[in-house]
Amino acid sequence: MATKRHARPATALARDYGFTAVDDYDVRTYMLPLLRDPAQRAEIIAEHRAHPRGAAAEPGATPPNHSPGLKRLIDKLRMTPQTGKHTIVETLPWQEYAIGILPGHRGGVVKITRERYRTREDAEHAIFLKRLYALLDHYGVKY
């Protein structure tokens, strides 16, 4: 409830430091070792490329669960805050999909970028890569 006249208490608690600190620990402990390794990183990206939105179970086959590494990574990326988050906008049904950027609040305008994809899966994977590279940039991982 900070305003020009009334400042929020300047405490770590008030800015939700606890959540941020543990989230940071988790990324460094469980995700970065995998992501820093070019071969494992490439494997994770290829796995996502194969089934960006999941797949149906087939009789006689192992159900299509993501690998533990991709699962952990993708759940983290999906929790990206809504403001400025990438989304998919249908520009021509079943033919063309654009990348959009969310305003983060109701009543705002969704920005439509120039990026276009022929399938929803292609757009999904493109967004996955954008989020992944943003995470790597944040932690200073070269790719």
Add this chain to the structure above:
Amino acid sequence: MATSQQLMLRVTGYTDRCSVRPGDEVTFFVHSEFNEPYQADIVRLIHGDTNPEGPGFKEKLVRTSTNRRYRGQHQAVHAGSYVMVPHDPRLDVQSFTLCAYIYPTTPVVDTEGVAVGAQAIISKWHARTGTGYGLFINESGELALRIGRGRGQVEEYSTRKPLFRKVWYKVAATFDAARGEIRVWQTPFVTIANGGHGPSMLHPLEDTAGSARYRARRAGPRASDCPLLIAASTAETQSGRRLSGGHFRHLPAAWEIPIHSHKYNGKIERPKLANRALSAAEVELLLASAGCEQVPGELRGVVVGAWDFSANIADNAASTHIVDAGPNALHGVGINLPVRGVTGFNWSSDFMSFRHAPHEYGAIHFHDESVDDARWAPSFTFKVPANLKSGVYAARLRVNGSTSAECEDYVPFFVRPPASGPTARIALVMAMHSYLAYANDNLSVNSVIAQLLTGQVPLLQPGDLLLNQERGYGLGTYTSYRDGWGVNISSRLRPILNMRPKYVHVLSPSLWQFNADLHLVDWLHEMNYDVDILTDEDVQREGVSLLNQYRIVLTGHHPEYVSEQQMQAYHDYQQAGGRFMYLAANGFYWVCQPHPENPNIVEVRKGDNGTRAWTIAPGEYCNAFDGKHGGLWRVRGRVMSKILGVTFTSFGLTYSSYYRRAPDSELAECKWMFKGIGRDEPIGNFGLVGDGAAGLELDRYDLELGTPHRAFLLAHSEGHSDMFVSVTEESTFNARGYIPGGTGDNNPRTRADIVYYKTPHDGAVFSVGSMAWCGSLSHNRYDNNVSRLMRNTIEGFLKDGPLP
């Protein structure tokens, strides 16, 4: 490059009625974003899924004089709940006192961090001309008194202390026009329970308690003919929109409402207006009474209005009538259905229902995004021809006749058989109450967790872009208002942009609700079955006598929200020998109560239990609309498995799986349903909802939860991915892996069961336990084992006499 505005839906609308008979007239209310003309055509909807891998979109034009070009008109929705007391000269005071208890929920910003701006608590304030008076929360979150004598002569006097979110305050302001004296104060009123999840330890109190005195001009506010509003102020006195009928039927005339502004989020209780500047002690006396019952005679004489929100909620709190318990009887009306039956400043937590202690539920919670009725001007009508077949219909609207997605909308309605009686032996009940519950969720834009639940990035279609611009047109029960409170009331009298053919839903890899139900409508059409289309509203009103006219009653894929009257009707139908086919999962789950005076509006209160989008505040579990406990039917001893044989067990809003036959399917009582289906044949490893017949939400049998003791397990699904999670109402202790808190790969309860059992008088129940089932019916040109099992069952059920 296309802009958001170019891709946004440009035309939409709603109807005055949901379910109509031949001879009835439907009125359409249409909004044209850029005032463009549009072509309207009445069509029968057969199949709404545009997926190129399926049979494709199917509609049939109905020849009618309604079909023509219309002039388009931009029609705004004035969202935000408030109370209006019509203008009365006695409200145009010179000296005065304003006081109330308040519980602000967005004193400065909303839960998304967006500044809310000034909010009015009680005002006779005309914003455009700057005239009148009002008690406000200013942009800095302070209690403030405004006095207006015309443009350039607006004065504001605040406490200079911020109000905290989710804290009860006693607030007051006084103005002595003869002396030019102003006092304004806010005093926290906090007990260990009364603020719900708000804090009870306010230390140091001075951070938020405050009072101030000011000297002002010795002249009263300028009078105007605007109404007195509670939780808003007046932007324009006349909107051209009037209140009548339905939940306003008690009004003596069709009251015109203003265009309102300075919309408040939070609770207000005991708002009062006196026509002189009272002392602090006199304010205490005034606020000590819900109305005026313990106000001494001398003080009573200066009371202009004393609105008692607890006065008429003893039986139910659905009424829009707001009682002025003061000497002038300046009664008001609640607009956009502010939430009643909520805990007040004096809630002790000794009572959990307003029915048991209305005096502790004297608050009203206002939200600036609520909509009870868009109140648009009528655009055109359609008289249902005498010979029109029962079915799902819509007005197809096309801006300038264009078929592009942003220029086209469908406004659905349902045609039931004529009053003379059924035209078929099969009835399909369209889940209108569930469509309302899921209305305008806006989750694609607002929900962080939606991507975790669905395992994908949401797809925004033209309607989603319009919906976000319009702040959800009143939203639905899967989202929260901007103050963090769940949306518990949903109305059909506004566009519902996710109840449309061609719509791809955020909670599914493809379809959900209305558009997914068209998979079943299409299959019945292709199989040449005569079917009467009914709605929840019809079953609610007419009960089992309506259902008993049919040999078979079908559900769509997700009838999750039903009322007590509907639950009773389905139970009685099964007892009377009806044959019921539940082609769904997670049905009959939430208590959902229509407004007693307006069937177009429903209420849902999601309590401590259940797989849910939000949790209602402490002590507010009971529906305003009928006074009974809301939440899960399971909590009220009516778990779905008692009348469906299966209960909600797991969900994964992602790709689907298939079924395996179970040994019971080979018993003499059951094998007729599997004619033409091999013993080891997987069932439904295909389909338009996640590529499988077992998916989205799943139900299982459970003898401990009322599955009938002679029920048969015909088939079960397997192989659901680890995106499928357990329902929360069955988690007591979460534990890693296996059953509690388990997922598709380690919880054997993650499965859809097909269950069949007989009921008295040759009745039966057939349940598939999956929301994806109907999406598989059209596979391979309708020649597949899901379609075959359905057809065998329906053919068997249509035969008279005992079942095998």
